[in-house]
Amino acid sequence: MSTTSTPIPEERLRDADRSQNTILLAARDEFSEHGLGGARVDRIAARAGLNKRLIYYYFSDKDTLFQAVLEQVYLHIREEERKLNLLGLPPATALRRLVEFTWNYYLDHPEFLTLLNSANLHKARHLAESQRAREMNSPLIATLGEILERGRADGSFRGGIDPLQLYVSIAGLSYFYLSNSHTLSAIFGRDLMTPKAHSERLSHMSEVILGYVLMN
Incomplete structure (x- = not known):
């Protein structure tokens, strides 16, 4: 049979x-x-x-579904990052493009930030259990490492920069500002979510990141 x-x-x-x-x-x-x-x-x-x-x-169950949602949103942002073709750009241009992309992606996808907030409330146990999430995110750090090495080799970037630490700084500069925009606007008496404020923030972040990596 x-x-x-x-x-x-x-x-x-x-x-x-x-x-x-x-x-x-x-x-x-x-x-x-x-x-x-x-x-x-x-x-x-x-x-x-x-x-x-x-x-x-x-x-x-609901936890499995939440994990699947987290995997899906990470998949989307990583796919959009790949479309930037960062390795085909000069190192400084690639880094500026990544800063701009991260900022604009967070603006356009506020659900991404709120999902991360929820995941962190639960100590990221759903992501810790996800091999898929780790596999999706690791190539970004490898790409950033290659950009940094190309910049160091051509003399435009200083050496000794940890690509993971740099990406955390790029993401954090956008994430903190947007996640705390209501409280920051309230305590400083300035609307940080106007188009002008957004433009100023992006310019500031780009200069901070490039100022850190560029050779003086």
Whole structure:
């Protein structure tokens, strides 16, 4: 008797992919608005227009779904970064482009910041358990390391810069400003979210980062 399994029809696979993507988008919005603790699977099902049982079929529980959402948003930002073709640019231009991209991505995707806030509230245990997340993020640091080495070799960058520390600084300069824009605006009496303020912030961040790496 043959033990060969029957292949799953391609249309069923496409339907499954569509359903999972719909669930992930709905869950992303729910988690970004309410956090992991406040999110409800009932509301995710309603947002997705799907049966709640289907969510549990694909993702088993809310924590697994949250991990999948985090993986998905990291996948998106890393894919968009790859489109920058940073290794095809002069080192200083590549670094400025990365700063600009990070700032504009965070502005355009506020849900990314709120999801990271929620993940940190839970000590990033969902990311710590995700081999996929680590594999997606490591190439960025390798790319940044190569940019720094090219700059050092051509004499435009100083040596001894840790690419991980540099990326944390790039991300942190944008992340802190945007995550704390309400409190910063309130305590300093200055609206930090106007177009003019955004432009000033980006210029400042670019000069700070390039001022750190460029040879004097």
